[in-house]
Amino acid sequence: MTATLQEQIVRQIRLNRISTTEIADCMDKTGLYAQARPLNRSHFRAGPVFWVYAYNESNWELHEQLRAVPEGSIVIVDAKDCRERAIFGSLVTKYLMLYRRCEAIVTNGLMRDVPHLLKENWPIWCAGATPIGCFNRKNERPVDPAWEAERRAAFDGALAVCDDSGVVVIPKAMQNEAFLDKLAFIEEQEDIWFFCLDTLKWDTYRTVCMKDYLGDEKLARLLNYAKEHGE
Template identity: 55%
Template sequence: MKAEIIDYIRRNRVSATEVADCLNKTGELTAADALNRGHFRVGNVHWMYACDRSNWTVHEQAQEVQPGDVVVVDAFGCGRRAIFGDLVSKYLLLYRQAEALVVRGTLRDAPRLIRENWPVWCDGLTPIGCFNHKPKKLPAKSTLDRHRRKLHGAIAVCDDSGVVIIEKKHHTKAFLKKLEHIEQQEDTWYDCIDRRKWSTFKTVCEKAYLKD
């Protein structure tokens, strides 16, 4: 069912906003804003992490990324240091064929990331990067397990509004029906506004089209 949901979202370009509406206006992955505008990406989440001011674990885990994965990276104990820059971005997007990069931390090499127009979402930019030594202190196992359970194998939908996560518990036929319904609803609402010249109040709040 996950593959069907991803395919439907991609083919119909269901926005992150619409997906969040299907999740009862939840699902936002915070600290992840679009670096380059105009990208729309959806795919299976491959979750990774950096820690202790080091990106050693990112380099290590990047080897397991599969084509089509949306790489989501969390940072623990890295402050505002960039988790990585152009080199890792190029490796993941070009050679591992990742769908997109979502880094809940800062990135460096901004001129290259912008020039290449990579599909990247992050929490800002800085020239100061992490070290590449093996971390001396790892996050608590319970913390890593909690993040992995929630994110690894989920679905990420990324556009200019941000990133929305569809957790594994929602990979159902019922959720696919919600996506189909919201697409139909959007078509109806725009028809009411554009063709019928109704107000947004009459359309969205009163739902007068249901009385026709």
């Protein structure tokens, strides 16, 4: 079966462990999902986004939405008007990771039960921690429909990449052949830059700003030799 373009992008990111820094560079230094920081270190995740939300200091509607989380997705939870309350904790996290089999959990809100989350080393990116959680009560009014429509459109068909630097989101509109080419280019550029730094002992101004390697015949020969001999 032929892989979809989105699957090809995810595979390339995972295979080469392309960092969030490099992904953001491919998108002209955009794509940050703000306020989400790694709770546990050294995790790397990439996959399709499943977007949900909690609002008005309640997680009732969130529990309902999480029943539809597809396997292999990165669950992004937007917290709207939840003040300093945690969106959820260990119970929901275990449900998502073990029983819904999601790739990662990302939220711009707070989390609770952090000692347990750290012990289990779950792949979580969040805004911080607090012991005070949201209320489990059904909201009397629906979430702002304009806000929901805007956020849902932003994450529809999106991909997320998560590492120790944070989380970046690749919108559906950017997922094309040109983006695949950019991923390949950014990896090659990083290899060349570090070769110039470590082997040729060039400074970063000469390497990054002036890009002297573009006209350096010796470097071209070395790179061609490395490619031909698989080094």
